[in-house]
Amino acid sequence: MTVTATTPALNYEQLLAAIVAPTGGIEIRDPATGAVVGSAPFHSVADLQAAVTAARTAQPAWGALSHAQRGEALVHAADAVDANAEALAELLSREQGKPLNGPNARFEVGACATWLRTTAAFPIEPEVLVEDDGGRAELHYRPLGVVGAIGPWNWPMMISVWQLAPALRMGNTVVLKPSEYTPLSVLALAQVINSAMPADVLHVVSGGRDVGEALSSHPDIDKVMFTGSTATGKAIIRSSADTVKRLTLELGGNDAGIVLPDVDPQAIAEDLFWGAFINTGQTCAALKRLYVHDDVYGEVCAALVQVAENMPMGVGLDEQNVLGPLQNKAQYDIVSNLVRAAKDSGATVLIGGEPDAHQQGFFYPTTLIADIDNSNPLVAEEQFGPALPIVRYTEIEEAIEMANALDVGLGASVWSSDPDAARQVAARLEAGTVWINKHGAVDPRVPFGGAKQSGYGLEFGVEGLKQLGAPQIISF
């Protein structure tokens, strides 16, 4: 098996032509305009079977390459992503809705290349566990075999890379099942990455939830990497039980942020805003409920409104926009119903809260809601959209209790000008990651994963790589 480097640069039309269904397929529409983006192939469980068989056949030769050779292939894949970045970003923007600019489409494509390169470079050496007169024990990691990857619609390209890059690096072959809302983005990404990969090492099966179910119960799939809702994660645990599959589950969250009384509201407002509104709030580890001390409550609310007023929302391909539509009608309805319930409860709308009934596309205005009770559904449920509830507190114990009260724990944040005070609060929060004076910042070198029902397993870093290997002890 050889690894070749080709980085063909395609324009948008060429890229789209390479992936759309020749006939039939499912029409994918731009959530901002309703315009048809293209027809995605709609693969069946039989197509999945063929992909798994091909990936299984290709795995031994891929797994026999050295880490250096597979790393080289990932670097070539990163080069190919860079060479095609503008076409990929345009397709992502049209299909997912996210703007080209801001922490959105171009940012996501750039992150794909960064994650491929960084994942290629981690050293992973056998670990000597014991070495004494009694003998020697070493810990090695072998490939698992074929990894199934199931992804969501919010960051379709970046999350696919989070799944496929460590899987490939560790000598596995991969079958990806994208969300039925954003298949074209993942097909295009795989088309580009495959220009740097041997045949059959990476497959995409673009089907519905029946394909996801078949993947997670398939006897020839050795591990499932899943990113999506907690409900689907539970279904995957059940359907993978009979074949005792390894699982990495990155599930839903409802991240709390706690603002201590010593902050400078003006200084933190923009970072708070993007912590909550990155990708128009459609981000697993976004700030979804904000707890602000009474002393600074009014000032923090006012500073956030000021930032929100200056962040343009609109069609993704318009270069000035940094916020976009909800990706689909179902998500629009979730956000809309939660905000309505908050308003009905008597909470104060600081900005937004009234979608324009005549506007085309699934646009929900940037919404900040104050004077809201902690038990309100907008606080207690994951909104996954541009509506942030801001809860007032007076005692830090009360804020920590409210932050920890839910059964999910993906991320959390503490905001303070006193790092020691912030760290003390951080240590008491039940979340996989706690950020201080920022929220949601992920790094390919730093492991990421959820606590409680936000899932289990880690991604990124050497820890993430190890989760894509079968540990083996050699003892003599």
Ligand code: NAD
């Ligand atoms: P979803 O669970 O509805 O769908 C995710 C994927 O699962 C899709 O590809 C879907 O086809 C597939 N699927 C559906 N039913 C299945 C089944 N029974 N078996 C196997 N596969 C099945 O999630 P979504 O709405 O696309 O994504 C939004 C959710 O994802 C939010 O809750 C968000 O917090 C979460 N998320 C988590 C992370 C993280 O890293 N923890 C990252 C992004 C999104």
